[in-house]
Amino acid sequence: MNTSADGTAEHAHTTAWIASVLRTRIAAGELTPGSKLSEEPLCAALGVSRNTLRQAFTTLAGESIVTRIPNRGVFVASPGVEEVREIYRVRRMIEPAAVLWGELTPQVLEGLEIIVQRAQQARDSGSVPDMADANQALHGAVVALTGSASLQELMDRVLAEMRLVFHSMASAPDFHSHYVDRNVTLVKQLRAGARQDAAEGLRAYLDEAEAELLAHLGSEQDRGSGMRQRAG
Amino acid sequence: MNTSADGTAEHAHTTAWIASVLRTRIAAGELTPGSKLSEEPLCAALGVSRNTLRQAFTTLAGESIVTRIPNRGVFVASPGVEEVREIYRVRRMIEPAAVLWGELTPQVLEGLEIIVQRAQQARDSGSVPDMADANQALHGAVVALTGSASLQELMDRVLAEMRLVFHSMASAPDFHSHYVDRNVTLVKQLRAGARQDAAEGLRAYLDEAEAELLAHLGSEQDRGSGMRQRAG
DNA sequence: GAATCCAAGATTGTTCAACAATTTTGGCCA
DNA sequence: TGGCCAAAATTGTTGAACAATCTTGGATTC
The missing domain is CATH 1.10.10.10 (Winged helix-like DNA-binding domain superfamily/Winged helix DNA-binding domain)
Known part of the structure; x- marks a missing residue:
């Protein structure tokens, strides 16, 4: 039934x-x-x-x-340190690739612009969840530049795993507010057609974000119930 | 039991x-x-x-x-024109990305070299299947430069789909022999650390290979039993 | 009291037989 | 020939059953 x-x-x-x-x-x-x-x-x-x-x-x-x-x-799934590393390995490849070689139509740029504005509003109103959502939306939209459903699917899976990482953290500090400006810059560079600069900035951002997340994860150790995934 | x-x-x-x-x-x-x-x-x-x-x-x-x-x-699965396009959308992103930003250790370069030699031997002996295998091995190894299991998995799926495309073709002409030299050049560029050149050459190769495959697929139309996948 | 061992209970992996919903088939009719 | 309809075949789901494995709790031993 x-x-x-x-x-x-x-x-x-x-x-x-x-x-x-x-x-x-x-x-x-x-x-x-x-x-x-x-x-x-x-x-x-x-x-x-x-x-x-x-x-x-x-x-x-x-x-x-x-x-x-x-x-x-x-x-x-309970992604731990190794899974986070893998997440950023993937993102460090496909996001800059999308920026370098994706199709940049005015409509798509408009969409990116709107997402960035949403992130700014979220920061102004101090809503961490909204900022997280906008950040995920932006990076998902970046991968959408590839026009590839498979890459989009992979990115969606990666972003879902990121949410699991956040869910498994005992304390969830504000990881996003100081990245909003970086995202604004990214979109500005894309609008200007400065793909190379955008890709480099993106890779630098991903390095930083990974390091910060790993540092927090390491400091949090294993307290809490979430047993880590066995190593791959 | x-x-x-x-x-x-x-x-x-x-x-x-x-x-x-x-x-x-x-x-x-x-x-x-x-x-x-x-x-x-x-x-x-x-x-x-x-x-x-x-x-x-x-x-x-x-x-x-x-x-x-x-x-x-x-x-x-019976991949048709649209699936082939998607295959090359993916490859045109992740292969050049791997070449630009992957880790190039001497061991890995050695592995690429060996694969290319295998392809040359296959061409000399006129074995199309061996050439196809070597070609797939090479491009798989390129993606392995990323160090990412997820990207490797995606590439494996894409290569498996490519094999399906070939299996569904009534006539299977030699798609590979005139790409062997290109692969030799690619490995040479990687060995020399010329990542940018390697990435550009790779993208040009992928464009050509896609065009050739699509042309053959279009000329073959729908004769044969293989009903195409419904459009996505 | 703590650690070890073991049998009983619980859980997972697989099979089988059944049934409802849907598609396919084959023949009938116009 | 072409369309229509009932019968047959196929898929999707269920429920009960059983073997294999894991977990639990208690008895035994040091």
């Missing part, structure tokens, strides 16, 4: 639906990194069979949103 | 095993692009239950090796 509530769930969609529900809950921080997703309770809570839940698990594991340990269960 | 034949198949591995078997058969061209993977016959052939086969399908669909159409079944 599919969700009779609002309608859209005929036949052949419940697995994808369950995967999407879990994805959303994890992204929202309801299911915290490292926590176990036991089959029986979840089946009952979601109203699906164990088999379809397991299939949804397979989907999420493929997206690295969840970690499967044979015979032990599946856990919300 | 898992494979009792050679041993390694205790508990909790058959889904991954099945996925790997299918992956291999598709890569080898035994299962041709566009062909349908019906559940019942495959279950019988592989000796697994319908449920685990379906789970393997979910894994492969996540890797874009297979296309799932709700209520119709799963089919071996």
